[in-house]
Amino acid sequence: xxxxxxxxxxxxxxxxxxxxxxxxxxxxxxxxxxxxxxxxxxxxxxxxxxxxxxxxxxxxxxxxxxxxxxxxxxxxxxxxxxxxxxxxxxxxxxxxxxxxxxxxxxxxxxxxxxxxxxxxxxxxxxxxxxxxxxxxxxxxxxxxxxx
Numbered sequence: 578x579x580x581x582x583x584x585x586x587x588x589x590x591x592x593x594x595x596x597x598x599x600x601x602x603x604x605x606x607x608x609x610x611x612x613x614x615x616x617x618x619x620x621x622x623x624x625x626x627x628x629x630x631x632x633x634x635x636x637x638x639x640x641x642x643x644x645x646x647x648x649x650x651x652x653x654x655x656x657x658x659x660x661x662x663x664x665x666x667x668x669x670x671x672x673x674x675x676x677x678x679x680x681x682x683x684x685x686x687x688x689x690x691x692x693x694x695x696x697x698x699x700x701x702x703x704x705x706x707x708x709x710x711x712x713x714x715x716x717x718x719x720x721x722x723x724x
Contacts (some may be wrong), residue, residue, distance in 0.1 A: 600723040610655065614679055624705040628682050633697030634677035640694075642701060645686035649701060684701070684708065 589692035615629040618702045628649055632640065640653035685703040 609673035609675050610648045612651075612675055613679055614677060616679055616681070618683065618705070619702075626683060626685055626703045626705060628679055628703075630677065630699040630701070631697065632694070632699050634672075635697075637694040637699070640699065642690070642692055644685060644690055644703060645682045647682060647684065649679040649703070650676070651679070651699070651701070 613631045615627075617627050618628050619625050626649075628651075630651055631654070632655070635653055635655045639656075640651065643650040652675065654674045655672045661707040681703070686706050687703065690701060690703040692699060694700070
C-alpha cells in the first residue's frame with residue numbers, strides 16, 4: 578500500500594485538532610456575552626461611522642467606550658440577578674462582562690465621537706476624517722559627479 582505523503586498526514590491532524598477545539602468550545606462554559614452590533618456609514622453633510630450595539634438590560638453607567646485609531650472598543654457588564662431560591666426552567670438572557678472591538682473601515686475623528694443610549698441600543702457616532710489630498714511635489718535629481 579502506498580504511503581501518504583507526510584504533508585497530507587499533518588493536514589489531517591490539523592483538521593482533526595480544529596474539529597476537536599470547535600467541539601470543546603461549543604460546550605465550554607463561557608463567562609460573559611457578546612453583544613450584537615450594526616456598523617454603517619452615514620454620508621450626510623458630515624460623513625460619519627455609526628455603530629449600534631444591542632445592550633438591553635445593561636446599566637449605561639457601567640459601559641466604557643474608547644476609540645483607538647480605526648478600532649472602537651466597547652466594554653461593560655450585564656449584571657445578573659441572584660439565583661437564590663429559584664429553580665430555572667430556561668435561561669437564555671446572557672449576563673456577565675462583555676468586550677466588543679469593532680474595526681472601522683475609515684479614519685475617524687475620535688475627539689468628536691458621541692454616544693447615546695435609548696431603548697437598550699447604544700449608538701456611537703464618529704465623524705469620518707477626510708484624508709488630506711497629497712499635493713504633488715517635484716523631486717529634484719542630483720547628479721553625482723564622476724570620480
